[in-house]
Amino acid sequence: MRAADPALEAALSSTKIAIRDVGKVFSGKNGDVEALSRINLDVRDGEFLCLLGPSGCGKTTLLRTIAQLERPSSGTIKIRHDDPARQLSAVVFQDYSVFPWKTVRDNVMFPLVQAGVRRREARAQADHWLEMLDLGGFENAYPDKVSGGMKQRVAIARALAVQPEILLMDEPLAALDAQLRLLLQEKLLQLWQDNQNTVVFVTHSIDEALLLSDRIAVMTKRPGEIGTVFDVPFERPRDPDKIRAAPEFAVLREEIWHILRREIQEGGEA
Template sequence: MDAKTRPDTATKLRANGVERQFISGKSKVQALGPLDLTVRDGEFVCLVGPSGCGKSTFLRIVNGLLPPTAGTLDLWLDDGRAATSMVFQDYGVLPWKTVLANVRFGLDLAKVPRKEANARAADWIRRLGLAGFEKAYPATLSGGMRQRVAIARALAVQPQILLMDEPFAAVDAQMRVVLQEVLLKVWEEDRRTVIFVTHSLEEALVLGDRVVVVSARPGRVVADITVPFDRPRAGDLRGTPEFAALHQDVWDVLRDEVQASLAAGKEST
């Protein structure tokens, strides 16, 4: 896209009327859109919405795994750096590779020299609290540790946009809080652009600069809420009256969409 059409120098992503249809036999399913969204460089944006509303589909479109059926998606990227990297709910680590080899995997695909790749992977292993486990295999790790491996692998390629699809949904409640704190600490260090899909409003409000509420399928943006809490965010934020009030405000919007999804029989993805 011509640089003159960029909304401003800080805009990293802009979706205009993005839609996605899936065809099954003779039927068409409108899974997403039209969806409009702008994300600025360095923003942490959380998407929440009922199951099956197209949040994950949107991430796959941003990541280039799916083309949109309609609409446009524009990314403004710096030369010489990976565009996007994605963290999935089910870890996605390779069981036959060690922690070091898993974290280095994207660098190997990019043909980064082995010495540099090892150094970068080791740095992210340390930053994610995995030092000492470089030679371990995923089967010997807890779920929380495997997800930290997946996050380290995604960040090792230095993506300009980090996409996270319910990355903490498979771990227990206590580990989820720990991983949120780990992610916040890492994000504070370089303020990378993040688009984070979650079903947890609490998680979205703890992590995000903005919470974008997506409607029942086909997903559209029905609310875009700025999270007013200062950074860095302390763990006791969840217990404040301000947090509870904002949580209720967002839930008032989201509840209508969840009820609409249930009424239409769209509980499953």
């Protein structure tokens, strides 16, 4: 949703995404469900921002609203589009979202071809991102012949290949085993440090958020609001092993968990 709001326009001079008083209500046969309430948040240009919160608090709904896959019931979201030649945003979902009838390469090429990129150039770009995601040699494989972790890397490569100004990621590593998740966290950290897209990243993992993000916005139980926003104090570029071992990491993890635990218990999930 976009509106000619002078205050929002002014906010966008220093931020990439300005969210003001956004609410979302879903209507169904059993009545209305208020998913989001009075969301106010700025996402800075080139920032990696994580959304944390209890299950059902509206993290995915907020991300989908930013992606314009859902319309807010109230409030306004304004996004600054700096380069009309670039795609504004790309979304990576939790469930891989790859086309089973297309090869790994063709999956990554698909949005480029749809955008009018010549097939030879699209192929070269796809192969570049497949190499970056350690998928070289699997270009001609079909999704049913590769692991879940590889499928998710295909989805990430496809999103990065269009070079979006904003990357929106909805728990992209949640379905992976613990070891592979750690490895892909480190790969995402490296890719972001190389490219510095603006990223909004939904996760349930405090450790993941601390490793990857510049700020963490902790949402309240439903209807979701922005509760506490934490600045992550670790300088970039980051060494994952040093970050995870830092005393500040443990202190901040405990502080965030204390807030999340309270929200979960008050929401009746425990």
